[in-house]
Amino acid sequence: MQNLTDRGERGFGRFNWMGLYTLAQREVLRFLVVWTQTLLAPLVTAGLFLLIFNIAVGPGRPDVMGVPFLTFLAPGIMMMTVIQNAFANTSSSMVIAKVQGNIVDTLMPPLSPLEILLGYLAGGVARGALIALSVGLAMALLLGLVPQNLLLSLAFVVLGGAFMGALGLFAGIFANKFDQMAAITNFIVTPLAFLSGTFYSVDALPPLLNRLTHANPVFYLIDGLRFGMIGVSDSSPWLGLAVCTGATLLVCAVTWQMLRTGYRLKA
Template sequence: MENRAIDTQRGPVRGRPGKGVKRFGRVNWLGLATLTGREIRRFTNVWTQTLAAPVATALLFMAVFTLALGDQRPDVMGLPFAHFLAPGILMMTVIQNAFANTSSSILVSKVQGSIVDTLMPPLSPSELLTGFVLGGVFRGLFVAAGVAAVLFPLFGILPAHPLWALAFVLVGSALLALMGMITAILAEKFDHMAAITNFVVTPLSFLSGTFYSAAAVPEAFRILLHVNPIFYLIDGMRFGALGVSDSPPALGLAYALLAVFALGALTFRWLRTGYRLKS
């Protein structure tokens, strides 16, 4: 029994599960489900912060822009400005919450010194990666459903392509969940995470076509806009909700998926080596 316990603890350090762990195939499904469930309970236990607050923020954005501009703002892409704005606000809220879920979970564990409780169980790097990302994806879906349930009926929006909208919510949540993991792994304290949030994540979100069409910006800025993966997430959500977009949705989804795989590979490598986690 003693040798088994030692092997179980060493498993994650070597990048493989420990002996004596019940597995189905090559995956520790019980461990993966436990980690994912923990990440989901983190935000469902405080639903007033993770659902009510994002819905209220989305409503405030809509109220400020529609009331401040009134009828002065012309139609955008042939749509009333409020209709054009709603899908972008929804996606921006989704990705911000997916980012917050993984970044806060890992960084709090690092600061409190309890990250070892996550690294020591017999979970491989891919299982750790999947568990954290799924937590962010579920929070993204949770927020998307809440915001859509309020904004879309309020402005009379009936999703034109709901499956496309769902695909972009899933991919967007996964992408920002990975960005949150990378940020938390790099950060040593909350000030570092705040700096990345304020100077990287927030500008990428706001300067991504949420409040304007790509056709309305200068050519030089339009090139930068099309490099930003968040632009394709917001543009894809607009296509799913309204049936219009600045770029082909298939191209945007492929670009976002490529970004997911790239960040996923980097995060997997850091989890496997224990970069800034085990030291």
């Protein structure tokens, strides 16, 4: 009978598809069973942002980059919601498993580090995509906003979910306690989401802040989705695709190495 060790030592080109599917299914079902918290709540939050800005700014707000302010704002809020929830999905799943001591249930099965990485990312990307769909439908009904380039919009939503999902998994592996995870969320993820052109055009920033913003991959996610949705952007969407793809691959590679070595996962 083939033992677990033999099953885990698969040669090049052999992939545990059943194990990957099972892990991905677990991560997706994990947020679906509490859909009011993971899917409905972000939709309400996005709606509140639009409502508050509409009340605070009012109809007298001048256009931004040639489009009405709310139209300019909507894609940024959509991407901000996607990346925050993709990060929360993978990071919370990993840190809860570590704190509760059941991370062994993920590490013991014959899953390679790549399969574990892809399984967790599937949950983050799926949650981000479902949130983007719900927010997009609401914006279409309320604002009449439909994507001008659906494929490009979808590409940035998937990249956003993958990038922040991998970053969330990295943070979940690094953090050993909930307060460490909260610090990463509050002092790194939230500023990245809010200070990346979500609510404004970066052309309005001073030169130094403009350059710093262009070094932030989250800016290209927001800017790329804005181009896909309404056809305007602060930078080239093709440059954004390249930057976001490179950043996603880099974070995935670092996280894969942490999984491969068992960093902060194995005693």
